[in-house]
Amino acid sequence: MEIQQLLGFAAVAKTKSFSQAAKIVFRTQSAVSLQVQALEEELGVLLFDRLSPRKTELTADGVQLLELAQPLLEDFKTLREKFEEKKGEPSKMEIRIATHEPVIAHLLPGPIECFKKKYPQVKFTLSRKERSGIIEAVMAGEVHLGISALKQPHPSLDYHVIEKHDRVLVTPKNHPLAGKNKITPEQIAKYPLLLPPKGTNTRDIIEKVFKDRGLEVNLAMEATGREAIKSYISLGFGISILNERFIAKEDKKKFFTANVARYFGQSERGVLTLKRKQLPKYVSEFIELLGRK
Helix, strand or coil: CCHHHHHHHHHHHHHCCHHHHHHHHCCCHHHHHHHHHHHHHHHCCCCEEEEECCEEEECHHHHHHHHHHHHHHHHHHCHHHHHHHHHCCHHHCEEEEEECHHHHHHHCHHHHHHHHHHCCCCEEEEEECCHHHHHHHHHCCCCCEEEECCCCCCCCEEEEEEEEEEEEEEEECCCCCCCCCCCCHHHHCCCCEEECCCCCHHHHHHHHHHHHCCCCCCEEEECCCHHHHHHHHHCCCCEEEEEHHHCCHHHHHHEEEEECHHHHCEEEEEEEEECCCCCCHHHHHHHHHHHHC
């Protein structure tokens, strides 16, 4: 069993195509096919179901091999990084992160600025993705870490919460709810709501709270991004429930806000890394810094 065989196998598993896998590992399609065949013969199992000339699916044995091989392949991919780190050449160090736009805009600038004071030559690569894309990027080894919120534990990922913030109701200053104490979901349900897309944690929690209380969501608009939602609140299109972290001092001058964590809980974010993957020391140090911010 050779590392190039495993790299070819993993590439086919990712792309579900021998031709696409060949492009990733810089081999011919026939070479990748021979690598996989050699693995199958050595292990005595079928790793892929060849559904068509252009499509394959992992068998149960293939899934097990991929799970076992993934940590080894990740260590192989980061071998050069670890070698450069050992030589003490920070100019060759890079931290790759996949996360959401608000995290890039609001959470990361401070920690990155602090980290760059100690390691000024370390390069950061930030990729904006949705939660599913973040998980895929971490699983594929495209990034060192992801920053998002997991709805439930993932068998292949470690998840470490780095921040929690209460959810708050946000309305225009002249809204009927402005200034009221102990605002309830029943009161909120009377007014049009501006909400993030379905599938986001906040949207799911709001809909669950309303459903449990027999309330209907009066959806005025669905918008991606907190800044967009705040813009439409300013225009009087509706009210919303947002993570308190994204309410700036300037926002508090424009809007009325009320803590509704009693009903809608807290919003959290955490660091996602691949289980059993040994990260470069400087990446682990950056993760520790995120946890302190």
